[in-house]
Amino acid sequence: MNIVVLVKQVPDTWAERKLQDDDKTLDRASVDVVMNEIDEYAVEEALRIKESAGDGSEITVLTMGPDRAVETIRKALAMGADKAVHLSDEALHGSCALQTSYALATVLGTLDYDLVICGSESTDARLSIMAPLLAERLGVPQLSGARKVTVSDKTVRIERQTESGYDVIEAATPTVISVVEKINEPRYPSFKGIMAAKKKPLTTLTIADAGIAPDQVGLAAATSSVESFSTRPPRQAGQIVKDEGDGGSRVADFLASQKFL
Amino acid sequence: MAEVLVIVDHLDGTPKKVTYELLTKARELGEPSAVFLGAPGQSAAALDGLGRYGAQKVYVGESEDIAGFLTAPKAEIIAALVKDKAPVAVLFASSAEGKEVAARVAVKTGSGLLADAVDLDADGTATQSIFGGAVEVKSTVTTGTNLVTIRPNSTPPVEQASEAVVEQLTVEVTEAAKGARIVESVVEGKGGRPDLGDAAIVVSGGRGVGAAEGFGIIEALADSLGAAVGASRAATDAGWYPHQHQVGQTGRTVSPQLYIAAGISGAIQHRAGMQTSKTIVAINKDAEAPIFELADFGLVGDLFTVVPALTEQIVKRKG
Ligand SMILES: Cc1cc2nc3c(=O)[nH]c(=O)nc-3n(C[C@H](O)[C@H](O)[C@H](O)COP(=O)(O)OP(=O)(O)OC[C@H]3O[C@@H](n4cnc5c(N)ncnc54)[C@H](O)[C@@H]3O)c2cc1C
Numbered sequence: 001m002n003i004v005v006l007v008k009q010v011p012d013t014w015a016e017r018k019l020q021d022d023d024k025t026l027d028r029a030s031v032d033v034v035m036n037e038i039d040e041y042a043v044e045e046a047l048r049i050k051e052s053a054g055d056g057s058e059i060t061v062l063t064m065g066p067d068r069a070v071e072t073i074r075k076a077l078a079m080g081a082d083k084a085v086h087l088s089d090e091a092l093h094g095s096c097a098l099q100t101s102y103a104l105a106t107v108l109g110t111l112d113y114d115l116v117i118c119g120s121e122s123t124d125a126r127l128s129i130m131a132p133l134l135a136e137r138l139g140v141p142q143l144s145g146a147r148k149v150t151v152s153d154k155t156v157r158i159e160r161q162t163e164s165g166y167d168v169i170e171a172a173t174p175t176v177i178s179v180v181e182k183i184n185e186p187r188y189p190s191f192k193g194i195m196a197a198k199k200k201p202l203t204t205l206t207i208a209d210a211g212i213a214p215d216q217v218g219l220a221a222a223t224s225s226v227e228s229f230s231t232r233p234p235r236q237a238g239q240i241v242k243d244e245g246d247g248g249s250r251v252a253d254f255l256a257s258q259k260f261l
Numbered sequence: 262m263a264e265v266l267v268i269v270d271h272l273d274g275t276p277k278k279v280t281y282e283l284l285t286k287a288r289e290l291g292e293p294s295a296v297f298l299g300a301p302g303q304s305a306a307a308l309d310g311l312g313r314y315g316a317q318k319v320y321v322g323e324s325e326d327i328a329g330f331l332t333a334p335k336a337e338i339i340a341a342l343v344k345d346k347a348p349v350a351v352l353f354a355s356s357a358e359g360k361e362v363a364a365r366v367a368v369k370t371g372s373g374l375l376a377d378a379v380d381l382d383a384d385g386t387a388t389q390s391i392f393g394g395a396v397e398v399k400s401t402v403t404t405g406t407n408l409v410t411i412r413p414n415s416t417p418p419v420e421q422a423s424e425a426v427v428e429q430l431t432v433e434v435t436e437a438a439k440g441a442r443i444v445e446s447v448v449e450g451k452g453g454r455p456d457l458g459d460a461a462i463v464v465s466g467g468r469g470v471g472a473a474e475g476f477g478i479i480e481a482l483a484d485s486l487g488a489a490v491g492a493s494r495a496a497t498d499a500g501w502y503p504h505q506h507q508v509g510q511t512g513r514t515v516s517p518q519l520y521i522a523a524g525i526s527g528a529i530q531h532r533a534g535m536q537t538s539k540t541i542v543a544i545n546k547d548a549e550a551p552i553f554e555l556a557d558f559g560l561v562g563d564l565f566t567v568v569p570a571l572t573e574q575i576v577k578r579k580g
Contacts, residue, residue, distance in 0.1 A: 038511065128357060132332060144331075161505060167446050169441050180511050181494075222373075227386060227399045237554070242561045243567055251544070255542070260518075
């Protein structure tokens with residue numbers, strides 16, 4: 001079984017994230033970056049599927065991002081993935097989610113995969129639409145929002161969280177899966193894993209290498225455009241009171257003052 | 262006037278409040294047509310409400326093939342409608358499914374997509390709140406049809422009676438769209454309360470609640486306010502409250518008028534799901550808890566005494 005795991009490098013959620021004044025894109029240069037948290041769960045799930053299959057499955061990490069996204073690739077390799085593809089090109093800067101899905105789908109089209117696994121959302125864009133976008137473009141079934149994945153032969157079953165409980169959904173491979181953080185507990189890379197990661201194959205592709213049309217990606221061709229943005233003043237510090245035995249009434253007084261009662 | 266498609270978000274046929282909010286918004290952009298997709302017979306429960314909130318037309322597609330597979334059949338039908346009717350905009354609820362269907366429609370129709378809008382102007386400019394509410398962005402779609410998913414509670418629903426002329430759609434789902442089959446739907450919820458995404462008030466409990474039984478006082482407070490119940494991941498992971506009540510980065514995103522957090526520290530992943538709430542009240546025994554940085558009103562105290570006392574006060578004052 002061949003598994004491709006998508007990982008993304010994102011600004012640390014604890015860091016102050018900004019849009020750049022000139023082109024209104026995320027300032028990725030001035031912040032600390034990490035592997036998108038939920039992607040660690042995607043890598044872990046791929047490793048578990050490979051381990052339980054015990055059939056010499058191969059895990060390829062695929063990332064699109066600037067040069068330094070290679071740090072994120074190394075982490076996934078250190079966790080145990082076998083090889084990596086890094087799509088890196090200035091022309092991709094400012095691509096919207098739709099264009100990103102086109103670029104990733106184009107690269108996926110050149111790889112041999114039974115499962116594509118990604119995290120359910122990234123902490124920077126928070127759209128939660130990469131799995132359906134890729135499924136649509138690749139013409140394969142979408143198994144998104146999985147809190148449990150079972151693979152038996154060519155059939156994949158997931159439990160998908162819904163607003164009233166969960167659905168059990170089934171599809172045949174090849175398929176695109178996105179996972180939520182309930183699914184597992186990601187492992188830490190071992191020292192041995194970190195050393196081994198340095199020797200694992202890493203292919204770097206430009207858009208020309210990947211056959212991505214330059215007029216289909218990048219800020220100028222984005223399908224939506226940011227007209228303006230404003231930083232909201234931080235929430236006004238509220239009123240904090242200590243319970244002196246009348247805490248319940250104090251909160252009720254506040255709710256009444258705001259017309260909730 | 263130009264046609265605006267509103268994709269109906271419903272539970273077994275009954276529209277959710279967000280559908281009425283979308284219809285209210287759609288009236289500012291043009292003439293709203295509702296699109297109802299579901300299992301056979303379900304639309305009967307919806308037509309009345311859709312007309313009351315201004316739907317001039319209702320396109321109805323009902324089939325086991327729509328209800329039995331994940332997102333792809335719906336996307337196929339909506340994309341065909343978009344090509345056929347050339348609407349000025351298509352509005353979806355920003356639920357997990359709403360966003361996924363919209364994403365597929367965007368690819369199929371070569372359109373741009375603005376997800377998670379908190380507001381939409383009459384000219385189609387959407388306002389989005391990003392980085393946990395720290396930055397507000399105004400964006401427009403520049404390619405194809407204007408596809409927008411809008412968060413619940415972004416606008417108050419206003420009635421405006423309209424005809425709601427029904428037009429049945431012929432539903433023929435391709436084999437390709439039947440890839441992900443829904444084998445089973447399990448309802449785990451605690452019924453009887455407003456849906457978390459729709460509710461005007463949400464009361465959430467966290468690790469501080471201590472045990473599943475502790476959620477009794479959270480539910481009692483919620484019921485006194487007609488609120489939905491939420492929980493932090495610490496509480497859902499411990500099995501104290503069902504997972505679908507989790508608020509946060511990987512749970513539901515809520516933006517109610519009032520959010521009350523009891524025994525929740527305010528981790529960044531929790532904040533991601535509730536930071537755009539209009540008014541935030543926190544009850545926590547640790548004065549240093551980060552949730553207080555967000556709170557309009559914070560009470561430093563033990564939730565086991567404060568929450569029941571608050572419920573009692575509310576019941577008394579509401580008479
Ligand atoms: C990938 C990822 C995704 C995540 N997604 C989510 C998510 O969607 N939602 C989410 O909530 N978390 C999420 N988390 C987890 C998050 O990081 C926190 O661990 C979690 O929110 C903590 O829950 P808590 O505030 O209930 O618990 P704690 O942080 O343990 O806080 C408990 C609070 O209760 C207070 N308390 C204790 N006893 C009392 C009492 N008697 N009276 C009053 N106050 C009391 C304490 O002072 C403390 O502040 C995610 C984490 C990861 C890594």
